[in-house]
Amino acid sequence: MNYKIAIKRIDTVNEVEGYWSTEDLIQLCERFNFPDAATAEVKNLPELLEMAISDYEPNEAAAIVLDYKLGEELNEGQIEQISHNMLIDKVCEEYPEIHMQGRLYHVNQLLFKAYNGKFPNAKASIVHFSMTPTEGEVKELTAENVLKLLNNGLSDRNLIKRLFDDQMTQNIPFPNAAAIIWELNTTDNVNFNLVTSENWINNDDIIASEFEAVLEEIEEED
Incomplete structure (x- = not known):
């Protein structure tokens, strides 16, 4: 199916608002030995958590938050490392397990804010765009569909194109697409915004x- 694509803008942000839920903030406060968080006003929870975190050494705090978000997938040694x-490098951009990079970003930025910059400042991109079929009915698009359709508007220097050229340009599955795109939001399946790392897509990439682009039916691998 043929599509007309319009990239409206890319917002570069230090944090993705709304990622940490009220329950997350309460649970984290308890892990940082602030047990009364459940009775505190919701609007005060972010500040209370920052205060609780700041009583710990940066690497100790990082280990606690990492265990909360990734403890079921990482062992104690990996969390420690x-x-x-995280104090030296943007681990959230370099970690080889792509499906963990989004959560590592949110952990990094929580700590960056709590410690006033002791952690590197990683950034996210919020890409606002539309994808309109030139004929036929509007269909629900997946992260995989969206990245393939964006290909023609991205520079050859773009990291996704350099690492996944075959998946972006050929009729084959692209399983990492759902990990590269942290959030994909739409109310009408035409106007979208996606959230990803600035490392994956930034203004210079456009x-x-x-x-225009053609979305073909993906041929499943045997």
């Missing part, structure tokens, strides 16, 4: 704000 590496 990442908690130290070579065309309006273009």
Whole structure:
């Protein structure tokens, strides 16, 4: 199916609002030995958590938050290593397990804010765009569909195109797409915004704000 794509803008942000739920904030406060968080006013929870975190050494705090978000997938040794590496590098951009990068970003930025910049400042991109079929009915698009359709508007220097050229340009599955796109939001399946790392898509990657692309039926691998 043929689509007209328009990239309206890309917002570069230090944090994705609404990621941490009230329950997350309460649970984290308790892990940082602030047990009365459940009775505190919701609007005060972020500040209370920052105060609780600041009583710990940065790497200790990192280990606690990492265990909360990724403890079921990382062992104690991995958490310990990442908690130290986070003070030096943007682990959320470099970690080889792509499906963990989004959560590592949110952990990193929580700590960056709590420690006034002791952690590197990673950034996210919120891409606002539309994808309109030139004929036929509007269909629900997946993260995989969206990335393939965006290909024609991205520079050859774009990291996704460099690492996943075959998946972006050929009729084959792209399983990492759902990990690269942290959030994909739409109310009408035409106007979208997606959230991803600035490392994956940024303003410099865009070579065309309006273009066309063809979405073909993906051939499943045997």
